[in-house]
Amino acid sequence: xxxxxxxxxxxxxxxxxxxxxxxxxxxxxxxxxxxxxxxxxxxxxxxxxxxxxxxxxxxxxxxxxxxxxxxxxxxxxxxxxxxxxxxxxxxxxxxxxxxxxxxxxxxxxxxxxxxxxxxxxxxxxxxxxxxxxxxxxx
Numbered sequence: 001x002x003x004x005x006x007x008x009x010x011x012x013x014x015x016x017x018x019x020x021x022x023x024x025x026x027x028x029x030x031x032x033x034x035x036x037x038x039x040x041x042x043x044x045x046x047x048x049x050x051x052x053x054x055x056x057x058x059x060x061x062x063x064x065x066x067x068x069x070x071x072x073x074x075x076x077x078x079x080x081x082x083x084x085x086x087x088x089x090x091x092x093x094x095x096x097x098x099x100x101x102x103x104x105x106x107x108x109x110x111x112x113x114x115x116x117x118x119x120x121x122x123x124x125x126x127x128x129x130x131x132x133x134x135x136x137x138x
Contacts, residue, residue: 012069013046023125026053026102033112041118049073049109054102054134057126062117066091066101073109074134075101082137085109095120100129 016031029048036043046069057078066075072086078098085091085101093099095117103109115123 015048016046023056023058024053025055025128026050028053028055028102036115036118036122043115043118045113047111047113049103051103051107052105053109054129055100056128057098057100059096059098059124059126060093060115061095061121061124062115062119063095063097064093065114065116066093066111067114068109068111070108070110071103072107073101073103073111074137075099076129076133082133084137085111098126100133102129102134 013033014031015029017029019028019030027050031046032043033046034040034042034044049071054074066085068085068087068089068091070087072084074082075085075091076082076099077093083091084104091101091111101109101111
């Protein structure tokens, strides 16, 4: 599924490679802009979610920052309600906070994924965010 014209004109970076692993529901693409290395110690990826796509629950031992560059999506921290996120929002996730994020059912979502303090460890993937969790905007 290609990005619609109204989104593709606002995309800054390449869509990258389609993610082919068990940590995502739906189609998601990743373009690593800055790889994890000992010089910069701050990997940055451009992540594109098709409508309805999301990642599993996960934690980042050093935290994560998600600047939303295009579209509209959902973000949820464990024990808190689902939040709507959109172009221009910046989500800051504290270290070791369990969360998930993805596109709304009717919109693409593009965000940068900035891993901070990666010397504390890499992402810890957990169970999928269920349809009930995804649809709980209450």
